[in-house]
Amino acid sequence: MYPENWDVVQLFVRLQTQWKISPMGQRVGLEYPSIQPVAQLLGMTLTPELFADLQLMEICTINECVKNGNRRSQL
Numbered sequence: 001m002y003p004e005n006w007d008v009v010q011l012f013v014r015l016q017t018q019w020k021i022s023p024m025g026q027r028v029g030l031e032y033p034s035i036q037p038v039a040q041l042l043g044m045t046l047t048p049e050l051f052a053d054l055q056l057m058e059i060c061t062i063n064e065c066v067k068n069g070n071r072r073s074q075l
Helices: 003-014 032-041 048-067
Strands: 019-021 027-030
Touching (some): 003 032, 027 032, 027 048, 032 048
Antiparallel strands (some): 019 027
């Protein structure tokens, strides 16, 4: 992993309990109100760049879940 990605990966991993799940069990996105408090607990400042990187990881995860039949246990 590139050092410049360390913060976003750590934040993303810590947010794994904060997914919004549809009634059909599909991941639909992260609970955005949870991001700032988790970032603060990790000693991070949630900059626009960090948020954009997190959104990229979020959409890539959702896309991968769709490809894999939305099996939540995959991630």
